[in-house]
Structures are given as C-alpha cells and as structure tokens.
Amino acid sequence: MAMEKFKPLLLMILVQICYTFLYFITEASFSHGMNPHVYVTYRNIVGGLVMLPFAYFLERKKRPKLTMALLLEFFVLSLMGVSLTLNMYFVSLTFTSPTFIASMLNTIAALTFVLAVILRLEIVNVEDPRGIAKIIGTLVSLAGVMIMTLYKGAILKNLWHPIIYIHQGNNVVKEDWVKGSILTVASCITWAIWYIMQAYTLKRYPAQLSLTTWMSFVGAAQSAFYTVIVQHKRAAWTIGFNIDFWSTIYGGIVISGLVGYIQLWCTEQKGPVFVTMFNPLSTILVALLAYFVFGEKLYMGSIIGAIVVIVGLYLLLWGKEDPKSERKDEEKCCTTKKELYHEDNMMQKFTSDANPKDTKKPKQ
Structure with missing residues (x-):
C-alpha cells in the first residue's frame, strides 16, 4: 500500500533527474553544431520507434478505436507539446543557459495550476487549510523561481577545477538573451496548455503507451516539415557517432519514450498540476550539477531560491493530499x-x- 501511495512521487522525481541530464547533453550537442530542429525530429522518431512495440502488444485490448476527432486531438497535442514547443525550447537553449532554462520552466506549474482551476480540473477550497496550502505553495514556488532568476547575490567560489567543460565545441553560438527569453516564455505557455489537454485526452483515450507513440511520430512529422522549410542544407541532417548521436538517443529513448509515458500515467492518476509542480527539482539539480561538475558560477540567490522552491513544493504536495x-x-x-x-x-x-x-x- 505504501509503495502504491508514493509511486507517482518517486516516478516524478526520476523524471526530473532525467530532465537534468537532458539540459547539459543537448547544450553540448548544440555547441558541437547539431541543429535544434533536426534534433527534435530525430529524437521523436527514435522515441516513437522505441515505444511502438510496447504500445502495440501491451495495449491491444485497452486501446480505444481511432476516430477523426481523436486524430485531430493527437495532431494538436503533438504540435503543442512536441514539435512547436520543443523547437522553441531548444532554440532558446542555444541563446541562454541550462540554469536559466530550468528556472523559467518552473512557471509552467503556476500556469498549469491557474488553467486547471479555471477549467475545474483542480478543486481549490479556500475555506479548507489544504486548499489554501495549494495556493500558497504555488505562489511560494513561483517566488523561489523569481529569486533564482532575478537575484544573483554573491558568487560561490569553486574549490576545484571543473570536471567537464561542457561549453567547448566547434561552433559556439553567440548568446542572445532577449530572443532566448521570448522563446522560453512562449514554450512555457504552450507546455502548460499541453499538460491540460493531456488530462482531457486521457479520459477518451486511456492508453498512455499508445498516446506517447502517436505524439512522438506525429510530432516528428510536424518538426520535419518545419525543418525542411527553414533548413535547406543536407549536411545538417547528417550526424556522426559523437555527442550529437548520443544526445538524440538519450532524448528519444529516455525523454520522448520513458519520461513521456511516466508523465501521462501520472497525469491520469494525479492530474496535470501534480506533474508540473515537480519542475523546481530539476532547477535545483541543474544548478548543483553545473556548479560541481561543469564549473559554472553558483550564486547565493540560487541557493535561497532553491530553499524557497522546496518549501512551496512541500506545501503544494500537502495541499493535494486527500485526508479522506x-x-x-x-x-x-x-x-x-x-x-x-x-x-x-x-x-x-x-x-x-x-x-x-x-x-x-x-x-x-
């Protein structure tokens, strides 16, 4: 019984650990010269191919019949959560940094919470202490994110040389924080809408493996169509047996496949707000990994913001727990x-x- 109770919690912590490594692997690949649009296309092809046999055999009896309405829904879901969002997200990563991206993604939890309350997917009783804890926890987590993003404070000195120089590469992209910030905010908005849409789709199509496979293939097709328009060089589609290859394999198998399925399962079990409120964990893990392993600067504001985020996350978790x-x-x-x-x-x-x-x- 205890394992079943904590299963969604443990799975979402695993998801954030997987996302933490994704930030650095993809940044290294893009610095090496990998085109972000090509990466999104290849990654989702790999994810779809990996999930296809599991979806076909394990959900043969569970999978509902396809209708035109469902196919249209898959198309919009793939656009909002895979092709459009991921293309904006990874392009913004080339203009900013993993720490900044991870910090900004925490706004998804607040956006999803507001949308879920408006659409009655999340019930908030202001007369109940747990209902108040949901609101305060969301606001506190958002405040922690803002502290990490806007307030730097003193720099903590590294006591040793960085283990890995992740920024080294053949083609270093010049930073453009304005363009990167706009793309990051846009991707956060579309991602929040995507999480809400998943909750509705899963009610009509309760087959997480199949839905993950559909989104991967349809998203790959959408991304390929867009990439062919903006990228005419054939050389951009060629990747060698290097960091570009491994980032594509990791993104396809772990993120598009495993993580996509886990998030859908947790969304069906606990709702979209539960899934998104764990994003602050990856912010903390990214900041720590960037400091200890890759030699990036760690500011006092990041530490203070991380503590505030953890407090907000605890309040929100307690608020969502049903005593009945x-x-x-x-x-x-x-x-x-x-x-x-x-x-x-x-x-x-x-x-x-x-x-x-x-x-x-x-x-x-």
Whole structure:
C-alpha cells in the first residue's frame, strides 16, 4: 500500500533527474553544431520507434478505436507539446543557459495550476487549510523561481577545477538573451496548455503507451516539415557517432519514450498540476550539477531560491493530499488484517478438527 501511495512521487522525481541530464547533453550537442530542429525530429522518431512495440502488444485490448476527432486531438497535442514547443525550447537553449532554462520552466506549474482551476480540473477550497496550502505553495514556488532568476547575490567560489567543460565545441553560438527569453516564455505557455489537454485526452483515450507513440511520430512529422522549410542544407541532417548521436538517443529513448509515458500515467492518476509542480527539482539539480561538475558560477540567490522552491513544493504536495483517501486506505488495511486473522483462526480450527490425534491426552 505504501509503495502504491508514493509511486507517482518517486516516478516524478526520476523524471526530473532525467530532465537534468537532458539540459547539459543537448547544450553540448548544440555547441558541437547539431541543429535544434533536426534534433527534435530525430529524437521523436527514435522515441516513437522505441515505444511502438510496447504500445502495440501491451495495449491491444485497452486501446480505444481511432476516430477523426481523436486524430485531430493527437495532431494538436503533438504540435503543442512536441514539435512547436520543443523547437522553441531548444532554440532558446542555444541563446541562454541550462540554469536559466530550468528556472523559467518552473512557471509552467503556476500556469498549469491557474488553467486547471479555471477549467475545474483542480478543486481549490479556500475555506479548507489544504486548499489554501495549494495556493500558497504555488505562489511560494513561483517566488523561489523569481529569486533564482532575478537575484544573483554573491558568487560561490569553486574549490576545484571543473570536471567537464561542457561549453567547448566547434561552433559556439553567440548568446542572445532577449530572443532566448521570448522563446522560453512562449514554450512555457504552450507546455502548460499541453499538460491540460493531456488530462482531457486521457479520459477518451486511456492508453498512455499508445498516446506517447502517436505524439512522438506525429510530432516528428510536424518538426520535419518545419525543418525542411527553414533548413535547406543536407549536411545538417547528417550526424556522426559523437555527442550529437548520443544526445538524440538519450532524448528519444529516455525523454520522448520513458519520461513521456511516466508523465501521462501520472497525469491520469494525479492530474496535470501534480506533474508540473515537480519542475523546481530539476532547477535545483541543474544548478548543483553545473556548479560541481561543469564549473559554472553558483550564486547565493540560487541557493535561497532553491530553499524557497522546496518549501512551496512541500506545501503544494500537502495541499493535494486527500485526508479522506488516507483514512480509506487505513480502514482498508485494518479490514484486510482482520480478515486474515479470522481466516487464520478458522484454518487452525479446521486443522485441529481434522487431526484429533494431534491433541495431547491428559495425564492419568
């Protein structure tokens, strides 16, 4: 019972760890010369191919019949969460930094929360302490993100040389923070809408593996169509057995495949707000990894903001916990124990009746 209760929590922590490595692997690949649009296309092709056999065999009986309405829904979902959003997101990464991107992505949780409340996917009772905790937790997490983004403070000195120089590459892109910031904000908005749409689609198409596969293939086709228009050089589509190859494999198998499926499962179980409110964890992990491993600067504002984010996340988690379900689980557990105890007593009585010779004779 305890494992089932904490399963969504543990899975979302795993998702954020996977995202943490994604930031640095893709930044290294783009610095090496990988085209972001080509990367999105290849990554989703890999993700779709990996998930296809699992979706076909494991959800044969569970998968609903396809309709034109569902196909249109898949098209919009793929556009909002895969092709359009990822293209904006990864292009913005070439103009900014992993720490900045990870910080800005935390606004998705607040945007998703507001949309979920408006659309009645999330119930907030302002007269209930847990309802108030949801609102305060969201605001506190957003405040922590703003602190990490806007306030720097003192720089913490590195006591050793960086282990990996992630920024080295053949083609270093010149930073353009204005363009990068606009693209990042736009991707956050479309991502929040995407999470909300998933909750509605899963009600009509409750097959997470199949939905992940559909979004990967359709998103890859959309991205390929756009990339062919903006990228006419054939050499951009050629990748060698280097960081470009490994970033595509990691992004396809781990992010588009495994992480995409986990997020859909958690969205169906706990709702879109639960999924997005774990984004601050990747911000903290990215900042720590960038400091200890890659030698990037770590500011006091990042540490303060991280602490505030964790407090907000805890409040939001506590607010979303349903005390009624906890009592039901406890009552169910107690009932199960009583049933087992009763069955054990009945078995012992039956055994003693069936074997009267085993009973000790009284001493004469």
